[in-house]
Amino acid sequence: MRKIINILFITGVIFLISCEEVFDYSPYVIDFDGENTNVNNTNIEKLLKKNSNGIVRIAFTGDTHRFFDDFNDFVTSVNNLDNNNSVDFVIHVGDIADFGLPKQYLWGNSLLLNLDYPYFVCIGNHDLVGNGGLAYSEMFGEYNFSFVYNSIKFVFVNTNGRESKFNGNVPDVNWLDSQLKPADDFTYAVVVFHVPPVDVDFDSQLEVPFHSAIAKYNNVLFAVHGHLHDFNIYNPYSNSVTYVNVYGVEHRKFNVISISDGSFEVETYGF
Numbered sequence: 417m418r419k420i421i422n423i424l425f426i427t428g429v430i431f432l433i434s435c436e437e438v439f440d441y442s443p444y445v446i447d448f449d450g451e452n453t454n455v456n457n458t459n460i461e462k463l464l465k466k467n468s469n470g471i472v473r474i475a476f477t478g479d480t481h482r483f484f485d486d487f488n489d490f491v492t493s494v495n496n497l498d499n500n501n502s503v504d505f506v507i508h509v510g511d512i513a514d515f516g517l518p519k520q521y522l523w524g525n526s527l528l529l530n531l532d533y534p535y536f537v538c539i540g541n542h543d544l545v546g547n548g549g550l551a552y553s554e555m556f557g558e559y560n561f562s563f564v565y566n567s568i569k570f571v572f573v574n575t576n577g578r579e580s581k582f583n584g585n586v587p588d589v590n591w592l593d594s595q596l597k598p599a600d601d602f603t604y605a606v607v608v609f610h611v612p613p614v615d616v617d618f619d620s621q622l623e624v625p626f627h628s629a630i631a632k633y634n635n636v637l638f639a640v641h642g643h644l645h646d647f648n649i650y651n652p653y654s655n656s657v658t659y660v661n662v663y664g665v666e667h668r669k670f671n672v673i674s675i676s677d678g679s680f681e682v683e684t685y686g687f
Contacts, residue, residue, distance in 0.1 A: 443517050443518070443519060444517070444518065444546060444547050445518060446518045446547070446550055446551050446554050447518070448518070448521075448522070448551075448554050448555050451525075451529060452521075452522060452525055452555055453554060453555060454556075454557055455525065455537065455555055455556045455557070456536050456537065456556045456557045456558075456561060456572075457557050457561075459505070459534040459535055459536055460534075460536075460563045462534040463504070463505050463534040463563070463565055464563070464565065466504060466534075468504060468565070468566040470566070470676065471674055471675070471676045472504050472565065472566050472568060472674070472675040472676070473501075473502070473503040473504055473672055473673070473674045473675075474503055474504060474505055474506070474507055474672065474673050474675075475494045475497075475503045475505075475506045475507070475533075475670055475671070475672050476506075476507050476508075476509060476640065476662040476663075476670060476671045476672070476673065477490050477506070477507075477508055477509070477662070477663070477664075477665050477670050478508055478509030478510055478511060478538075478540070478610070478642030478643075478662060478663075478664060478665070479509075479510070479511045479540070479642050479643065479645050479664035479665065479666070480508070480511065480512055480524060480664075480665045481511055481513075481514040481542065481666075482514050482520075483664075483665050483666045484523060484527070486665045486666055486668055487524065487527050487665050488527050489668065489687050490665050490670055490687060491527050491528065491530050491531055492687070493670070493685065493687035494506060494531060494532075494533070494670070495530070495531065495532045497685075501672070503533055503672060504533070504534075504565070505533050505534040505535060505536065505565075506528075506531055506533050506534070506535040506536070507535070507536050507537075507538070507570075507608060507640070508528070508535065508536070508537040508538065509538050509540070509608060509609075509610055509640065509641055509642035509643075509662055510537070510538040510539055510540025510541070510542075510543060510609075510610030510642050510643065511540030511541065511542040511543060511610065511642065511643070512524040512525070512537055512540070512543060513540075513542055513543045513545075513548055513551070514542050515542065515545050515546065515548070516542065516543055516544060516545035516546040516547065516548020516549070516551065517546070517548070517551075518551045521543075521548075521551045521552070521555050525537075525555060536570075536572065536608075537556050538572050538608050538609060538610055538642075539552050539556070539559050539574050539576065539610065540576065540610040540611075540642065540643065541576040541578060541579055541610060541611060541617055541643070544576055544579040545579075549579075559573075559574035560572065560573050560574055560588060560591055560592075562595050564601050564602045567601070567602050567603045567604070568602060568603070568604050568605065568606060568637075568675060569595065569596075569601075569602035569604070569605040569606070570605070570606050570608060571592065571595045571596065571605055571606070571607050571608065572608045572609070573587050573588065573591070573592050573607065573608070573609050574586055574587060574588070574609070574610075575587045575609040575610055575611045575612075575613070575618055575626070575641075576610060576611055576617065577611065577617060577618050577619030577622065578611075578616075578617040578618075578619075580619070582619045582620075582621070583619075584619065584621055584622065586619060586622075587609070587619075587622060587626055589622060589625045589626055589629050592607070592626070592629045592630070593629040593632065596629065596630070596632065596633050596635065596636065597633065598633055598635060602635075603635070603678070604635055604636070604637045604675075604678060605635050605636045605637065606636070606637055606638060606639075606640065606675070607630055607636055607638075607639040607640070608639075608640050608641070609639070609640075609641050610641060610642050610643050611641070611643045612641045612643065612644070612652070612659060612661065613626050613627055613652070614652050615643060615644070617643070627652075627653055627656070627657075630657050631653070631656050631657055636657050637675060637678070637679075637680050638657065638658045638659065638660055638673075638680055639657055639658070639659045639660070640659070640660045640661075640662060640673070641659065641660075641661055641662070642661070642662060642664065643661075644661050644664075645663075645664030645666065645667070646661060646663065646664070646667070647661060647662060647663045647667075647669070647671065647684065648660075648661040649661075649682060660673065660682060663684070668686060668687055669684055669685065669686050669687070670684070670685055670687070671683065671684055671685075672684075672685060
């Protein structure tokens with residue numbers, strides 16, 4: 417009997433090892449590799465190899481959650497833009513996952529990988545659920561990052577205060593200020609984040625310092641965000657920086673923002 421038990425045990429172990437790629441032992445396991453790691457930095461390198469014609473055009477989407485069919489159609493629609501309307505790159509303003517699950521990250525990035533353009537993903541509040549923050553770091557990199565393209569600095573900042581228990585550190589206002597401080601390599605800046613400072617999920621004690629940092633150097637063309645799923649161009653603080661809330665993908669619309677000569681224009685495309 418003991419011999420039979422040992423044989424069954426060994427057989428079971430061999431079976432489990434042989435099926436390692438078939439079964440997920442936990443939905444929270446982070447096992448990314450290759451094209452699913454260091455995505456934002458990889459795309460920065462791709463973007464900086466492109467030649468700009470002086471007008472920078474960016475397609476925006478966000479809050480894709482579990483709207484995978486709509487998300488897929490967004491990618492197809494951006495790829496099908498004609499030469500006169502093509503973009504330099506794509507920005508996802510956060511919530512690529514719904515429950516922060518690694519599988520949801522993989523599903524979302526598998527669609528973005530089909531884009532014909534470089535792309536960047538900002539961290540959203542749903543992306544931080546569970547161990548989603550670790551999944552984001554592994555797949556996309558730092559929560560706060562920036563790059564300069566065509567003398568414009570694009571600054572991505574984590575504004576998901578609720579997920580940090582409103583601890584006074586998110587967003588990192590000092591880091592944001594340092595990124596926007598004038599330098600020789602950029603003339604204007606665009607600030608990208610998920611939760612806007614007027615929302616209840618933003619750390620209220622940082623609302624004024626955050627906005628002050630954005631307005632301080634008078635070089636931010638606009639701030640752009642998601643979280644609210646709808647589209648709006650507004651000025652939450654009088655006589656100051658314009659905010660653009662871009663469409664969530666479930667509306668089957670997306671925004672393209674063109675930047676030229678220190679001004680910008682917002683367009684809407686349906687799909």
